Amino acid sequence: HLKTTPCTPLVANPNFNSVTCDGFTVTLTQNTPGNPDTYFWDFGDPASGPLNYSSLPNPTHTFTDTGVFNIKLVVSIAGLCSDSITKPLGVYPNFFPGFINSAPMCRNVPIQFTDTTYFQYGNVTAWRWDFGDGSTLADTSHLQNPIYTYPGPGTYNVELTVTNDKGCVNTYTKSITINDNPVLNLLTADSIYCGLDSLQ
Incomplete structure (x- = not known):
């Protein structure tokens, strides 16, 4: 008689993003159902030597270069049931949105x-x-x-979201204060005024 030991079928499920743009160090996560007790990661980065592999469920790896790396995850239960999957990861660090704006910042x-x-x-x-x-x-x-005109004074949160052809998406937010256009009773050489101010 052949004795078999049943086990829960596994489906390896890495759930990290397909591209990272924040730096060379990435935490790779997975959410494999079935409670596997063994994990094996191959980061597809042989230049990192022994650090190219990990047995942690959600390891962190520092890649040695930019480009696309094929990440392999193998999961198993008691060495009986196992599953594996390979998922690409693009590593393109140093993507930082930003902007400047002209002055003065006044309504209209x-x-x-x-x-x-x-x-x-x-x-x-x-x-x-x-x-x-x-x-x-x-x-x-x-x-x-772009050029934008604010109709009223106040503090506004300006948000810029940029996308590149590597799949990176990042957002930068800055608060700006728009001033009213007051009536100026006195103008000196050191005064700062809005273009639509009226003088008295």
Whole structure:
């Protein structure tokens, strides 16, 4: 008679993102059902030597270069039932969105926003601006360097989301303060005023 030992079927399930743009060090996660008791990771990075492998459920690895790495995960229960899967991971660090804006920042004065996104790999392919102006639904733009005019004074959160051709998506948010256009009773050589101010 052949004696068999039943076991729960396993399906290896790595659930890390397919691209990372924050740096060379990545935590690789998995959510394999069935409670496997053994894990084996091959990071597809032979230049890292013995660090190319791990037996932790959710290991952290520092890649030695940029590019696409084929990550292999093998899971098993009591050495009887096992499953494996390979998933690619693109590593493209140093992708930092940012912007500057013109001055003065006053209501009803057009403000020039200039993209200053820093990147080392790939090219930026899309921009999405949200100027945080709750008075209208038309406070967004997909231009690289848009101009926007705020109708009223206040503090606004300006959000820029950029995408590149490597699959990286990142967002930068900055608060700006829009000033009112007061009536100026006295103007001196050192005064800062808005273009639409009125003088008395």
